Amino acid sequence: MFLACAGTLVLNCMGKLINNIMTAVFFELSGVLPTEQALSLLKDAVKKTYKNKGDAIVNQNIKAVEAAIEALRTVQYDAAKWAAIDCDRESFYAKERDSEPPTYVTDVLDKVQTMRGHELKVSEVEVDGCVPLSQTRFAKRGVAESVPVVDMDKCIQCNVCSAICPHAVIRPFLLSNMELQKAPSSFDARKATGGNTYAGLHFRIQASPNDCTGCEVCTNACPVGALSMMPRLDTLEKGHGANWDYAMSVPNRGQRFDANTLKGSQFQEPLLEFSGACEGCGETPYAKLVTQMFGKRLIVANATGCSSIWGGTAGWVPYATDKETGKGAAWGNSLFEDNAEYGLGQVIHVRQRRRQLRDRVEAALARAGKAMSIALRSLLEQWLEFGEDGSISERLSDELQPLLEEEKGKAKEIAEIVRLKDLFTKPSMWMFGGDGWANDIGYGGIDHAIASGNNVKIVVLDTEVYSNTGGQSSKSTPMGAVAKFAQAGRDQRKKDLGAMAMAYQHVYVASVAIGANYKQTVEAFAEAEKYDGPALLLCYAPCIEHRFFKTGLSAMSLDQKDAVECGYWPLYRFNPRLARDGNNPFILDSKKVTGDVMKFLNRQNRYAQLVRSSPAVAEKLQGELQVYLKQRHSALREKAAADLSKEAASLKDGLKEAKSAAEQVLITFGSDTGVTEHVAKKFAGFSAVGGFSEVNCRFPLPRVCDLDELSDIEELKAACAGAICVVMCSTCGHGDFPQNAGLFWSSLSAQNLASKELSGLRFCVFGMGDRSYADSFCEAAKKIEDRMRELGAERLLDMGIGDDRDEDKWETGFQKWLPKLWLTLKASEPQDDGRPKEPLFEVKYHEMAALQTSPLVPPGSQLLRVAENRRLTPSGYERDIRHVALSLEGADFPFDLGDAVAIYPENLAKEALAFLDLDGDRVISVKCSEHVSERHRRAFERRVTVRQVLTTLGGTK
Numbered sequence: 001m002f003l004a005c006a007g008t009l010v011l012n013c014m015g016k017l018i019n020n021i022m023t024a025v026f027f028e029l030s031g032v033l034p035t036e037q038a039l040s041l042l043k044d045a046v047k048k049t050y051k052n053k054g055d056a057i058v059n060q061n062i063k064a065v066e067a068a069i070e071a072l073r074t075v076q077y078d079a080a081k082w083a084a085i086d087c088d089r090e091s092f093y094a095k096e097r098d099s100e101p102p103t104y105v106t107d108v109l110d111k112v113q114t115m116r117g118h119e120l121k122v123s124e125v126e127v128d129g130c131v132p133l134s135q136t137r138f139a140k141r142g143v144a145e146s147v148p149v150v151d152m153d154k155c156i157q158c159n160v161c162s163a164i165c166p167h168a169v170i171r172p173f174l175l176s177n178m179e180l181q182k183a184p185s186s187f188d189a190r191k192a193t194g195g196n197t198y199a200g201l202h203f204r205i206q207a208s209p210n211d212c213t214g215c216e217v218c219t220n221a222c223p224v225g226a227l228s229m230m231p232r233l234d235t236l237e238k239g240h241g242a243n244w245d246y247a248m249s250v251p252n253r254g255q256r257f258d259a260n261t262l263k264g265s266q267f268q269e270p271l272l273e274f275s276g277a278c279e280g281c282g283e284t285p286y287a288k289l290v291t292q293m294f295g296k297r298l299i300v301a302n303a304t305g306c307s308s309i310w311g312g313t314a315g316w317v318p319y320a321t322d323k324e325t326g327k328g329a330a331w332g333n334s335l336f337e338d339n340a341e342y343g344l345g346q347v348i349h350v351r352q353r354r355r356q357l358r359d360r361v362e363a364a365l366a367r368a369g370k371a372m373s374i375a376l377r378s379l380l381e382q383w384l385e386f387g388e389d390g391s392i393s394e395r396l397s398d399e400l401q402p403l404l405e406e407e408k409g410k411a412k413e414i415a416e417i418v419r420l421k422d423l424f425t426k427p428s429m430w431m432f433g434g435d436g437w438a439n440d441i442g443y444g445g446i447d448h449a450i451a452s453g454n455n456v457k458i459v460v461l462d463t464e465v466y467s468n469t470g471g472q473s474s475k476s477t478p479m480g481a482v483a484k485f486a487q488a489g490r491d492q493r494k495k496d497l498g499a500m501a502m503a504y505q506h507v508y509v510a511s512v513a514i515g516a517n518y519k520q521t522v523e524a525f526a527e528a529e530k531y532d533g534p535a536l537l538l539c540y541a542p543c544i545e546h547r548f549f550k551t552g553l554s555a556m557s558l559d560q561k562d563a564v565e566c567g568y569w570p571l572y573r574f575n576p577r578l579a580r581d582g583n584n585p586f587i588l589d590s591k592k593v594t595g596d597v598m599k600f601l602n603r604q605n606r607y608a609q610l611v612r613s614s615p616a617v618a619e620k621l622q623g624e625l626q627v628y629l630k631q632r633h634s635a636l637r638e639k640a641a642a643d644l645s646k647e648a649a650s651l652k653d654g655l656k657e658a659k660s661a662a663e664q665v666l667i668t669f670g671s672d673t674g675v676t677e678h679v680a681k682k683f684a685g686f687s688a689v690g691g692f693s694e695v696n697c698r699f700p701l702p703r704v705c706d707l708d709e710l711s712d713i714e715e716l717k718a719a720c721a722g723a724i725c726v727v728m729c730s731t732c733g734h735g736d737f738p739q740n741a742g743l744f745w746s747s748l749s750a751q752n753l754a755s756k757e758l759s760g761l762r763f764c765v766f767g768m769g770d771r772s773y774a775d776s777f778c779e780a781a782k783k784i785e786d787r788m789r790e791l792g793a794e795r796l797l798d799m800g801i802g803d804d805r806d807e808d809k810w811e812t813g814f815q816k817w818l819p820k821l822w823l824t825l826k827a828s829e830p831q832d833d834g835r836p837k838e839p840l841f842e843v844k845y846h847e848m849a850a851l852q853t854s855p856l857v858p859p860g861s862q863l864l865r866v867a868e869n870r871r872l873t874p875s876g877y878e879r880d881i882r883h884v885a886l887s888l889e890g891a892d893f894p895f896d897l898g899d900a901v902a903i904y905p906e907n908l909a910k911e912a913l914a915f916l917d918l919d920g921d922r923v924i925s926v927k928c929s930e931h932v933s934e935r936h937r938r939a940f941e942r943r944v945t946v947r948q949v950l951t952t953l954g955g956t957k
C-alpha cells in the first residue's frame with residue numbers, strides 16, 4: 001500500500017488548504033498517534049489557529065481534514081522499482097526547460113533540488129558569497145493549477161497584465177511577419193497597434209505555464225476581460241508551453257520604446273523573474289518595474305525582509321541579466337539595521353570612483369590627447385559632458401570599451417582609464433526594503449541617507465506589517481489593524497514617512513500604488529531616477545498578511561485601486577525640482593475620494609477580526625482612522641493648492657483685469673510623429689505669452705498633456721472641470737489612434753459608460769491628417785468628437801482640420817480655426833510684443849578636431865540604404881518622378897502591406913553654411929529647453945557638427 005489520493009483533493013478545490021490536508025494524511029499513514037486522537041488534536045489546533053478568522057474558515061479547514069482521510073486510496077506499486085527511481089534532473093523537472101542551463105544550475109542547484117546536496121563539493125559552491133544570476137528561468141516549478149490564457153480578439157494591447165504580474169510570467173511579445181510565420185500554430189497574434197514604432201509588427205500576450213503561480217492577478221487587472229484561467233495541463237496540451245518558448249526565442253525589441261512609459265516599460269526584458277514570492281505578491285511588481293526601466297545599469301542594496309527572501313533565496317536567484325548584452329542587476333543584501341548605510345556607502349563609493357575617472361579622463365585628454373585616435377578623444381570629451389546622464393553614459397560606455405582596449409598601449413594615461421572602465425556607465429543605484437526596515441529598524445539609516453543629499457533612491461515596499469517574520473506590527477501598521485504585538489488593534493496612527501521626508505524640502509518623495517495608477521507609478525520612478533538628489537518611493541503592497549476574504553491576493557491590483565479611491569492610500573509626487581522653477585513641488589495625483597473606507601477595511605481580516613473580537617474597540621479605532629484619512633486628504637489637497645496660490649499671487653493680480661473674462665483651458669493632444677504635439681504646445685505658448693509670472697498672460701496658464709494622461713475618465717472630468725478642453729489629435733496607421741492616445745480611446749469608447757457620463761464638459765477638437773487617406777481622413781479626431789458628444793459633452797466649436805495636402809500643410813487649417821477659438825475662449829488674439837522669448841536651444845562651441853559623424857536618425861527609426869534612385873520622367877518634364885529602391889539587407893525591419901517609409905531629405909548644407917557664414921566642421925553641443933520635445937531632444941544627446949545640424953537636423957526647428 002502506498003500514499004493517498006490527497007492530490008486529487010488538492011486539484012479539486014482545496015489547494016489552499018494543503019497544509020492541513022497533508023498533516024491529516026501524515027498522521028493516518030505514519031501511525032505516530034492513533035488516527036482518531038491525532039485528528040482530534042489537529043482539529044483543536046485548527047480552531048485555535050483560525051478562530052480570529054471566523055467560523056467559515058475554521059469549518060472549511062476541519063472539512064478539509066476530514067475529507068483528506070476519506071479520500072485516501074490504496075495504490076499498488078512495485079517497491080523495487082520505486083526504490084530504483086533515479087530522482088535526477090532529467091526525470092524530475094528539467095524536461096520542461098527550453099534551453100540548456102549553465103553549469104551552476106546543473107552542478108549545484110539541481111543537486112540541491114533533487115535532494116543530493118550532500119554530494120556537493122565545497123569547490124563547486126561560490127566561496128565569496130556571490131552567485132550567478134538568471135537561475136530561476138530554469139526552475140520550471142509548474143506549481144499552478146490554472147494559468148492565464150489570452151483572447152487576442154479582446155486584447156487592447158495595453159500591457160497592464162504584464163506590469164502587474166508579480167512573477168514576470170505574462171509578457172507582451174512583438175514579432176515580425178517572418179517570425180510569426182514560423183510560430184507554432186496556436187500562436188495567435190494581432191497587428192501591433194500604437195503608431196509608427198509598431199509598424200510591421202505583430203503583438204501577442206503569452207504566459208509561461210510552468211513558471212506561473214496561478215495567482216489570477218493579471219486576469220483581474222485586465223481592463224477588458226481578455227484573460228481567463230485554464231488548467232495548466234490543458235494549456236500545455238494546447239501548445240502554450242511551446243508558444244512561450246518560441247516567444248522567448250524572438251529578439252526583444254524593447255530598445256524601440258520609451259522605457260519610461262507604462263507600455264514601453266513592458267517591452268523591456270524584466271530582470272527580475274519567476275521569484276519564489278507568494279502568489280499575488282504586491283511587492284514584486286515594483287522591483288520588477290525598476291529592473292525594466294533601469295535594469296542594465298542597476299545596483300540594488302536590499303534590506304532583510306520579504307524582498308531579500310524572494311530576491312535572493314539560496315540558490316535560485318530571480319534577478320537576471322539581459323539576454324542580448326549580458327548586463328543586469330547587481331544585487332546585494334544587508335541587514336535590517338544597516339541597509340541604508342550599506343546602500344549609501346555604495347553610492348558614495350561609486351561617486352568617488354567616477355570623480356576619479358573624470359580626473360583621469362581630463363588628464364589623459366590633456367597629456368595624451370594627441371596619441372589617441374580622433375574617435376576615442378571625441379568620445380571621451382562627450383563623456384565628460386554627458387556622462388552624468390544614465391542612458392547616454394551607457395551608450396558612450398559601449399562605444400568606448402573597444403577603443404580603450406585597442407589603444408591602452410599608446411599611453412600610460414589611457415591604461416589608467418582602463419582600470420576604471422566599468423564606471424563609464426552611470427549606475428542607477430537603489431535600495432529596496434519593507435516598511436519594518438524603513439519605518440522602524442532601518443529608519444535612522446534612511447534618515448541619514450536622505451539628509452545627506454546623496455543620490456540615493458529608496459523603494460519602500462509597504463505591506464504595513466512585518467510580513468516575512470509572520471505579521472508583527474510595524475510603525476506603518478494603520479490604526480485599527482490587528483497584527484502580532486497589536487492583537488487588540490493598533491491604537492496609533494501609521495507613521496507618515498512621506499511627510500517627514502518632504503519636510504527636508506530637498507528629497508523627491510512619491511506615494512504610489514501600481515494597480516491604482518500604472519502611469520503615475522512609472523512616472524514617479526522615472527522622475528525619482530532623474531532627480532539629482534535623494535528620492536523616497538512609498539509603494540503600497542497588498543500582502544497575504546492583510547488576509548483578504550474570498551479573493552486572497554488574486555484581487556491585488558483591485559485592492560490597490562480601492563485603497564486609493566477611498567482615500568486610504570494617497571497618490572502624490574513631491575518634486576523639489578519644480579520648486580526651483582517657481583512651481584508648486586507637490587502634485588496630488590489622487591484628487592478625489594469616491595470609495596467607501598469601511599467596505600475596503602472589512603474585506604480584510606486584519607481589520608474585520610477586531611470587529612468580531614472587540615466590536616467597541618473596532619468602532620472606536622476605525623472611526624478614528626476614518627477621521628484621520630479625511631483630515632489627511634484635505635491637508636494634501638491644500639498642500640497641492642496652497643503653495644501654488646502663493647506662487648501664483650503675482651500672476652493672479654496681473655490676471656485680474658486682463659483675463660477676468662477669459663476661460664480656463666486644458667490642451668490635450670494625440671500625436672504620433674510629434675507634429676500635433678508641436679501645434680498643441682505652440683497654441684499653449686500663444687495662450688500664456690511670457691509664462692507663469694507674466695502679467696500679460698492671456699489667461700491662466702493652460703495645462704498641456706497627451707490624451708493618454710486622461711485615459712481615466714474620472715481624471716478627464718476632473719481636469720476639465722471649469723475649463724474648456726481643446727483636443728488636438730492626428731490619425732496614423734490607417735485610421736488608427738496615435739500611440740499616446742490609444743489608452744484614452746479605449747476608456748472613452750468603453751461600452752459601460754453612462755449615456756451622459758461627460759455632461760457638463762465643454763470641448764472642441766482640432767484634427768490633423770492627410771486627405772489622401774480618403775476613407776480614414778482625420779478619423780481619430782472625428783471619432784473622439786462623436787463619442788464625446790454621444791456622452792453628453794458640449795461641443796463649442798466646429799472641428800478644425802489641419803491637412804498635410806493644404807498649401808501650408810496643417811498651418812492653413814489652423815490659422816482659419818484659431819480666430820474662432822479665441823472668440824470661444826473669450827480671449828483677444830495674441831500680439832507679438834517683440835520681446836525676446838526664452839531660447840529653445842543653447843549652443844556651445846567646442847575646440848576639438850572634427851567628429852567622425854554617422855548619420856543622425858530620428859529615434860525609433862532605422863536607416864536603410866538607397867539601392868536605386870532613378871528619374872522616371874524625361875529631364876525636360878516639369879515633374880521629377882522617381883523610382884527609389886531601398887535595400888532591407890541586414891535590417892531588423894519587418895515590412896507589411898500599408899506600412900510607410902519616411903524619406904528624410906538632407907538640406908543643402910553647403911548653401912546654408914555660406915549664407916549663415918558658419919564653419920561646418922565646428923563641433924557643438926546643444927542644450928534644449930524644456931519646451932523642446934523629447935524626440936528632438938534625443939537628437940542632441942551627443943556632440944554634433946554644425947554641418948550635421950544643417951544637413952540632417954534642419955527640420956528640427
Ligand SMILES: Cc1cc2nc3c(=O)[nH]c(=O)nc-3n(C[C@H](O)[C@H](O)[C@H](O)COP(=O)(O)O)c2cc1C
Pocket residue numbers: 196670671672673674675676677730731732733734735736738768769770771773776777778779804810899900
Ligand atoms: C504612417 C502614417 C499613416 C497615416 N494615416 C493617416 C490616416 O489614416 N488618416 C489621416 O487623415 N491621416 C493619416 N496620416 C497623416 C497624419 O495624420 C498627419 O501627417 C499628421 O500631421 C501627423 O501628426 P502627428 O505627427 O502629430 O502624428 C498618416 C501619416 C502617417 C505617417
